[in-house]
Amino acid sequence: AQTVTQSQPEMSVQEAETVTLSCTYDTSESDYYLFWYKQPPSRQMILVIRQEAYKQQNATENRFSVNFQKAAKSFSLKISDSQLGDAAMYFCAYRATGANSKLTFGKGITLSVRP
Amino acid sequence: NAGVTQTPKFQVLKTGQSMTLQCAQDMNHEYMSWYRQDPGMGLRLIHYSVGAGITDQGEVPNGYNVSRSTTEDFPLRLLSAAPSQTSVYFCASSSWTSPSYEQYFGPGTRLTVT
Numbered sequence: 001a002q003t004v005t006q007s008q009p010e011m012s013v014q015e016a017e018t019v020t021l022s023c024t025y026d027t028s029e030s031d032y033y034l035f036w037y038k039q040p041p042s043r044q045m046i047l048v049i050r051q052e053a054y055k056q057q058n059a060t061e062n063r064f065s066v067n068f069q070k071a072a073k074s075f076s077l078k079i080s081d082s083q084l085g086d087a088a089m090y091f092c093a094y095r096a097t098g099a100n101s102k103l104t105f106g107k108g109i110t111l112s113v114r115p
Numbered sequence: 116n117a118g119v120t121q122t123p124k125f126q127v128l129k130t131g132q133s134m135t136l137q138c139a140q141d142m143n144h145e146y147m148s149w150y151r152q153d154p155g156m157g158l159r160l161i162h163y164s165v166g167a168g169i170t171d172q173g174e175v176p177n178g179y180n181v182s183r184s185t186t187e188d189f190p191l192r193l194l195s196a197a198p199s200q201t202s203v204y205f206c207a208s209s210s211w212t213s214p215s216y217e218q219y220f221g222p223g224t225r226l227t228v229t
Binding site for chain 2: 095
């Protein structure tokens with residue numbers, strides 16, 4: 001079974017600084033997707049960024065980028081120029097390809113941003 | 116286009132009561148799923164459906180029933196609520212035509228069982 005591990009329950013960053021959130025996963029599949037979701041206090045789940053396993057290039061969305069290391073099964077999220085609005089819980093998630101594929105989440109990390 | 120809607124947003128039940136959490140999507144998505152979110156546990160899959168008339172169990176199905184009579188609706192039933200079912204519940208949907216099978220989430224329902 002696939003597992004997703006986020007080993008740091010909490011992190012803190014100074015406003016305008018850069019922070020990296022770690023995630024590792026375990027799978028025997030070769031083709032899959034990885035996601036980072038943001039959950040602010042409103043509790044709405046917001047997709048931040050996605051990565052396709054067969055693409056070697058790391059995904060980037062504005063201030064958010066990932067470091068995808070397929071061999072190491074590592075998928076970290078880097079937030080540059082942190083803003084107060086980035087404070088939230090962040091979840092790493094995995095989904096294999098295929099019609100019955102399920103989305104598996106890590107336990108999440110709470111990010112606080114210091115003004 | 117409302118996306119994924121869930122009702123109610125908040126609910127308090129007594130132990131042993133039953134209720135149905137409603138979920139609907141207007142994106143014609145084939146795949147729908149229910150998750151529960153508990154502190155320190157992330158989101159865990161309860162049940163999912165790959166199309167009308169087809170449902171299957173996820174990681175934590177005990178105490179919950181689902182059915183999928185239409186593409187749009189995927190209700191979650193608690194037959195006899197227990198305090199262990201106090202949680203935040205999310206419904207999500209996705210389509211096989213999306214290149215990443217991205218799931219779209221509803222706003223969630225906070226359920227308290229006393």
